[in-house]
């Protein structure tokens with residue numbers, strides 16, 4: 001059977017003076033090594049993507065992290081340029097893919113910016129500069145030059161008993177990385193909160209009554225997928241859902 005295909009929405013990036021549609025290699029690598037599927041990158045467009053046509057041809061959606069933030073107006077907050085950088089084309093593409101994948105029962109894994117887009121797409125809100133809130137830990141990307149140290153596993157998350165995430169990872173405390181300054185504020189009605197950090201930051205959600213795998217995590221399992229058991233389990237579970245969807249589709 002041909003390898004299943006997982007769609008990854010791109011970011012808009014300016015390189016050499018012009019715009020590119022780009023996603024970091026770590027997400028493509030995690031698709032290939034962590035699920036056994038093939039990755040395709042979906043251009044970030046505010047208009048012009050035929051989302052249904054794209055979803056007709058894929059077996060899963062992986063929504064990646066990004067330094068850019070979801071545009072605040074999309075969750076009812078005023079725009080403060082300090083909350084940027086923004087990427088409206090990424091917002092549009094990701095959220096259309098998220099909503100339609102959930103409706104169609106296409107397996108979905110949303111990571112970091114992805115869980116934030118998932119929450120906004122389903123009607124939730126975000127908080128910004130969470131490290132400035134009383135009692136909050138500093139979840140931001142460590143200010144170090146080496147990417148392995150940026151993505152170092154350095155915080156605990158607590159997975160709720162009986163949750164979807166518990167069926168994937170197990171119940172209890174797990175060690176993960178952290179590279180974000182925003183987080184879920186008001187969780188969307190259709191999201192079950194399934195893991196939190198020591199400071200209460202929402203770290204994992206599951207779409208209630210989803211037809212298929214539909215999970216969001218605030219940490220970055222893609223980065224250590226080949227060496228960290230917790231990361232590998234999440235991608236293995238996503239991959240199983242993608243393969244089952246692909247087999248049923250053929």
Ligand SMILES: N[C@@H](CCC(=O)NCCCC(=O)O)C(=O)O
Pocket residue numbers: 064065066067068069111112113114141179180181182183
């Ligand atoms: N911009 C959002 C989401 C953070 C995120 O996706 N981080 C991954 C990229 C990390 C990096 O290279 O800086 C937020 O800040 O909450």
